[in-house]
Amino acid sequence: MKRTINFFKLSALLLFVSIYGAASAQSNLQPDSIIHIMKKTADWQWRDLAENGWKTPKTDWTNGAMYAGMMAWGKIANDPTYYHKLIEVGKDNKWGLGPERFFADDYCVGQTYSQLYEIYQNPKFIAKFKDRADTIVTLPHTESLLWVNEIYNREWAWCDALFMGPPALGYLSEATGDMKYLNTASKLWWKSSEYLYDKDEHLFYRDSRYFDKKEKNGTKVFWSRGNGWVMGGLVRILEVMPQNHPDRKRFETQFKKMSRKIASLQQPDGSWHASLLDPASFPVKETSGTGFFAYALAWGVNHGLLNYNDYKKVIADSWTALVTSVHPNGKLGYVQAQGRDPQNVTYDETDVYGVGAFLLAGSEIYRMQLKQENGLLVTVKNPLDITRKAQTVEVSWDAIQKANKKIKEKEVIVIDPMTGKQIPSQLIYNGQKKPQTLIFQANIKEGTELYFLVKAGERQAYESKVFGRQVPERFDDFAWENDKVVFRLYGAALDKEPSGQAKGLDVWAKNTPKLVINDWYKLNDYHTNHGEGMDNYSVGFTLGGGSSAPYADGKMIFPGNYTSYKIIENGPVRLVFDLIYDAWDVNGQQVTETKRVTLDAGSNMNYVTDTYNFKGTSLPLAIGVTKHNNDGSIKIDHMHNYVSYWDKADNKKVDNGMIGVAVVFPASENVKLSDEANHLLGLKTLNNSGSVSYYQGSAWNRSGDFAHEMDWLYYVENFAKAVASPVQVAY
Numbered sequence: 001m002k003r004t005i006n007f008f009k010l011s012a013l014l015l016f017v018s019i020y021g022a023a024s025a026q027s028n029l030q031p032d033s034i035i036h037i038m039k040k041t042a043d044w045q046w047r048d049l050a051e052n053g054w055k056t057p058k059t060d061w062t063n064g065a066m067y068a069g070m071m072a073w074g075k076i077a078n079d080p081t082y083y084h085k086l087i088e089v090g091k092d093n094k095w096g097l098g099p100e101r102f103f104a105d106d107y108c109v110g111q112t113y114s115q116l117y118e119i120y121q122n123p124k125f126i127a128k129f130k131d132r133a134d135t136i137v138t139l140p141h142t143e144s145l146l147w148v149n150e151i152y153n154r155e156w157a158w159c160d161a162l163f164m165g166p167p168a169l170g171y172l173s174e175a176t177g178d179m180k181y182l183n184t185a186s187k188l189w190w191k192s193s194e195y196l197y198d199k200d201e202h203l204f205y206r207d208s209r210y211f212d213k214k215e216k217n218g219t220k221v222f223w224s225r226g227n228g229w230v231m232g233g234l235v236r237i238l239e240v241m242p243q244n245h246p247d248r249k250r251f252e253t254q255f256k257k258m259s260r261k262i263a264s265l266q267q268p269d270g271s272w273h274a275s276l277l278d279p280a281s282f283p284v285k286e287t288s289g290t291g292f293f294a295y296a297l298a299w300g301v302n303h304g305l306l307n308y309n310d311y312k313k314v315i316a317d318s319w320t321a322l323v324t325s326v327h328p329n330g331k332l333g334y335v336q337a338q339g340r341d342p343q344n345v346t347y348d349e350t351d352v353y354g355v356g357a358f359l360l361a362g363s364e365i366y367r368m369q370l371k372q373e374n375g376l377l378v379t380v381k382n383p384l385d386i387t388r389k390a391q392t393v394e395v396s397w398d399a400i401q402k403a404n405k406k407i408k409e410k411e412v413i414v415i416d417p418m419t420g421k422q423i424p425s426q427l428i429y430n431g432q433k434k435p436q437t438l439i440f441q442a443n444i445k446e447g448t449e450l451y452f453l454v455k456a457g458e459r460q461a462y463e464s465k466v467f468g469r470q471v472p473e474r475f476d477d478f479a480w481e482n483d484k485v486v487f488r489l490y491g492a493a494l495d496k497e498p499s500g501q502a503k504g505l506d507v508w509a510k511n512t513p514k515l516v517i518n519d520w521y522k523l524n525d526y527h528t529n530h531g532e533g534m535d536n537y538s539v540g541f542t543l544g545g546g547s548s549a550p551y552a553d554g555k556m557i558f559p560g561n562y563t564s565y566k567i568i569e570n571g572p573v574r575l576v577f578d579l580i581y582d583a584w585d586v587n588g589q590q591v592t593e594t595k596r597v598t599l600d601a602g603s604n605m606n607y608v609t610d611t612y613n614f615k616g617t618s619l620p621l622a623i624g625v626t627k628h629n630n631d632g633s634i635k636i637d638h639m640h641n642y643v644s645y646w647d648k649a650d651n652k653k654v655d656n657g658m659i660g661v662a663v664v665f666p667a668s669e670n671v672k673l674s675d676e677a678n679h680l681l682g683l684k685t686l687n688n689s690g691s692v693s694y695y696q697g698s699a700w701n702r703s704g705d706f707a708h709e710m711d712w713l714y715y716v717e718n719f720a721k722a723v724a725s726p727v728q729v730a731y
Contacts, residue, residue, distance in 0.1 A: 028323045029316055029369050031417040031451075035076070037323055038362040042073050044330025045355045046085060055351075058089050059098045061164050062338065064108030066352035068167075068236075069359030071115050076363055078418070080387070080445045083119065086112060096128050102139070103153045104165035107132055111236070114171035119447035120385045126175060133172055137184040145195045147208045156192040158340075159204040163229035163292075167236035174240040185237060186247045193254065198222075202261040203276060204230045206340055215278030215342075222276040223342050228292030231258060232360065235299040252305055259300055262293050263314045270317030271334075274342035286345050287325045287334040291357025294318040298364035302371065319365050322358055332358050367451070370417055375455025376403035381728040382444040386718045390602020391444045391727060392573065393452070397427070397435040399731045400454050413457040414440045423452070424462040426573040439573050441602060444727065464571035465601035467515045474521060475500075478565055480575055482601050483513040484705070485698055486533075487545070489579060489595070490561040503558040504544025504626065507537040507661060509649065509700035529656065533700065536649035536656040542626035543679055545661040546696025547595075548610045550586045551622035554677050559584040559593060568596075575599045589616040604705075605664065605697030605719055613689040623671065623694055624681035625661045633709055636673050636680060640720035641665045643673060643680035646709040649700075660699040660712040664720045669693065695723065 027033055045066065056062050067086055074082035090113060098106025110129035117125040145157040152158060156165050166185040173182035196205045203222040205211060213221045234255045241248050265276050271285030272293055298315050300306035325334045325347070333347040335354030370377050380393050400407060414423040425440040444450055468480030476491020486508035494501060508526070510516055510533030520526040526535045537545060541558065549556040562579035569576040581593040591614045598607040612619055625645050627634070632647025642664040649656035663682060665671045669692060671682030684692055699706040699715070706712045 028320055029365070030420075031366055031369055031373075032420050034319075034362055034366045034369065035418050037326060038073055038359055038366075039077065040330040041326055041332055041355060041358055042070060042077075042082065044332075045352065048331070049352075057098070059093050059096065059106065059109050061098075061105035061108040061160075062351060062353045063089075064105075064112065064164065066356035067109060067112040069356030069363075071112055072363035073359040075447065075449050076366060076451075078443075078445050078448045078450060080447070083116065083447060086116060087120075090116065090125060094128075095124055095126075097132060100153050101132060102136060102155075104156055104161040104168075107168050108164035110168035111171040114168070114175040117175045119383070126172065129168070130172065130176065133169055133181050136169070137180050141188060141191065145192065145208065152207075156188055157195075158207040159192070159196050159223075159226045160206070160229045162189060162192060162204075163233035163236070166233050167240075170237050170240040182237075182241060182245075186241075186245075186251075189233075189237065190247075190250070197254075201277075202257045203227055210341070215275055216281045217278045219277035221341065223340075224272045224274050224276050224286055224289030225292070225336060226289075226340075227258075227262070227276060228272075228289040228296075228357065231255075231262065231296035232292040232357070234258070235296045238303070238305075239299075255296075255300060256305060259297055259306055259311070263297065263311060266314055266317065270319075270321035272318075274336055274345065278342075282342050282344055284345055285321055285325065285334050286336050287322055287332060288336060288351070288354040288357050290318055290321055291354060291361045294322065294361035295357060295364055298361065298368045302364055302367050308368070308372070315365060315368065319361065322361060326358075370451050370453070373417075373453050373455070374404070375415075375453045376400050376731055378452045378454060379449060379728075379730045380442070380444060380452065381449045381730075382446065383728065384721055384725055385446045386721060387446055388444045388722055388727065390441050390600065391722075392439050392441050392600045392603075393727065393729060394428070394437045394439050395454060395729070395731070397437055400438060403454070403731075404456060407456045409435060411456045411459065412438060413455060413459055414438070415453040415455065415457075416442075417451055417453055422457070422460055424460075424572055426462075426569070426571065428569055428574065428576075431568055439600075441573060441600070462572040464515075465513075465573065466571045466575040466599055467517060468567065468570065468575045468577055468599075469517070470565055471517075471521055476561075478562065478577070478579060479508075479517045479521070480577070480597065480599060481508075481510075481515055481517055482575070482599055482603065483515075484602060484604050484703070486510055486517065487599075487606065487698075489547075492561050492563045492582075495560050502539040502541070502544070503547075503549075503556075503561070504539045504542045505547040505696065506535070506539045507545040507659060507698040508535045509533045509537070509657070509659060509698075509703065511700070511703045527651075533703075534656065536651060536700075537659055537661075537698075538628065538650045539626075543622070543624055544626055545698050546606075546608070546623075546625050546663045546694075548608075548621050548623040548692060548694075550591060550612075551620050551677075551681075551683070552587055556622060556677070557584075557586050559591070562595070573601050586614070586619065589614050589619075591619065603697070604699055604715065605662075605695045607693070608696055609691050609693045611689075611691040612686060614686075617687065619686045621684050621686060621692055622677070622679065622681045623665070623684065623692060624663050624679045625696075627678050627680065630678060634675065634680060635662075635713055636675060637717065637720070638673055640717050640724075641667060641671075641673070642716055642720050643682065644713060644716055645680055646712060658701040658709070660701075660706065660709065662697055662712075662716045664695040664697075664716065664723060666693060666695075666723055695719065 169181040169185035271290040273279035274282040336345045414425045427435040465483045471477040475493040479488040559581040566578045579595045596609045635644040644662040646660045699712045
């Protein structure tokens with residue numbers, strides 16, 4: 001029977017396939033989808049290594065390429081697990097390199113050591129690599145690159161070496177600040193380029209043995225992965241090369257020319273086949289070369305060297321080709337086996353360097369896609385080797401309005417691209433009619449670079465995690481709290497109570513994230529623990545848990561308690577308030593004080609600024625914590641600029657646990673740390689009316705966060721490090 005074709009059905013089918021394919025490709029490019037597939041692939045690779053072993057030594061170039069991708073993934077994953085795995089590799093290697101001293105393959109791993117050093121600042125990470133690099137830069141490098149007499153053991157005589165050697169030296173310059181390594185990398189790059197780069201084709205020969213070889217179709221032999229290595233090396237050199245470096249423009253020019261050529265050779269399936277000029281002889285896609293090309297092109301767009309509109313389809317198609325090569329379990333297929341020229345490949349073939357290229361590509365495409373979103377893209381970098389929990393990020397309102405002139409205060413939201421979810425945020429006015437900044441919080445792991453999108457949208461109902469108010473029903477206390485801690489300072493009404501006066505800052509302890517001030521005052525039994533905590537800290541005529549006062553002849557000269565207050569910001573993320581103190585006599589001069597306290601959600605520490613006005617020439621101050629009965633544990637840390645005291649909570653009849661208090665000083669305050677007057681202090685003299693700023697906080701060993709003093713000191717030390725090295729925010 002003769003069949004007839006229903007052209008309407010065929011047209012509908014083709015239209016469905018076209019729409020489905022476009023939708024699928026677009027889905028692959030969603031930021032959260034990119035993160036998902038990168039994690040899946042990275043995790044598969046580590047599992048495979050654990051279960052099936054390493055094919056090559058851990059110092060080998062193949063693994064070095066994989067480490068480069070894992071570093072790129074770790075930077076955006078917000079999960080230090082990947083860094084820790086690389087540190088374990090370094091330990092296994094004893095932070096050494098491959099056996100051949102000048103063979104680029106054997107020191108490719110040095111770039112990872114240098115990147116880890118930048119986060120963890122451990123000299124051991126780069127000591128052996130630096131020793132080898134110091135030798136490399138002193139060699140004359142005058143030999144021909146002709147492929148004879150094992151020239152590869154002395155020079156970069158094959159194009160793959162341009163990924164292994166130059167970035168390793170370049171990242172060492174970034175880590176050490178010594179430009180001699182980068183300068184040598186540049187010099188040797190151009191030596192190799194002048195020998196191996198075909199200026200007509202804008203492609204690299206693998207080595208001199210391929211100058212006269214031809215593919216089946218009569219074209220020159222240019223290997224996809226070999227040129228991928230070159231493109232990857234190009235952008236990694238540019239990544240660490242200063243803008244004013246004399247060779248930078250030369251690198252940029254070569255990169256742009258190669259990018260145009262590479263883009264023109266992309267195949268209809270979105271990949272680059274093993275042979276760049278004879279793809280028909282190798283008809284299946286190859287993912288290691290494709291991954292490096294996608295990485296380099298996306299990097300070029302992100303850094304303004306390539307036009308997004310000119311390359312967006314090339315990059316999108318290449319990512320689709322890569323994603324569709326990932327097996328359901330995360331294994332990356334179509335990776336050509338180790339070699340030196342084009343070879344056929346199958347869906348089941350994989351290798352570590354292919355995964356490295358895939359992760360490098362994903363990291364840049366993720367950034368590229370985020371930059372295309374409507375709104376203001378905020379980049380937050382944590383340069384330290386510590387996790388910053390509940391890190392508050394501040395974004396200029398002017399920057400938000402510049403990105404979206406029509407945005408309104410009531411509709412500004414923050415999106416986490418990794419999850420696609422909205423993050424609680426708060427506009428900060430600082431007493432002005434117009435917002436000054438927008439704040440939000442994130443947990444930012446060590447060495448991480450996170451992205452957030454500030455845009456217009458419907459704000460969700462955020463639960464406030466901070467609260468403060470005057471408590472007139474109890475002698476005008478001013479009490480405030482967040483989800484971690486509770487504090488109070490005393491009002492003037494208490495000064496009229498002869499038996500109950502106190503001057504310093506009071507600490508309350510709680511073991512619940514809920515806000516408790518109103519409930520505890522209403523119950524009026526907050527010195528007893530009813531399951532959520534209590535007031536178990538004694539203040540009296542001391543600085544208490546962290547405050548300041550004029551100081552002379554070993555004594556604090558306290559004012560009366562505060563007489564008025566002003567709440568400036570009140571949640572959901574940040575509380576800010578002022579307490580104003582009437583003038584009092586300090587050794588013959590009248591002094592007034594305004595105390596501004598800022599408390600963010602998730603933090604055990606307040607930021608306090610005490611502003612003193614006086615007519616005299618100077619005012620000596622003491623800032624710190626009381627030692628109570630001097631039976632606690634003292635910590636004065638001159639390196640990190642803080643004092644801490646850990647002792648038993650009040651109530652001799654009942655064990656109410658241990659309380660830790662601390663004051664952290666910014667280096668700019670230039671205080672002298674001291675143990676005197678039954679306090680742990682920072683001493684400073686104001687020579688004119690002015691202010692002193694510090695961080696003050698507390699801990700309870702039954703809160704669930706600080707079982708022991710060492711937990712508290714670890715927190716305070718890391719907090720001090722974070723104060724000294726803030727997160728880096730860019731738009």
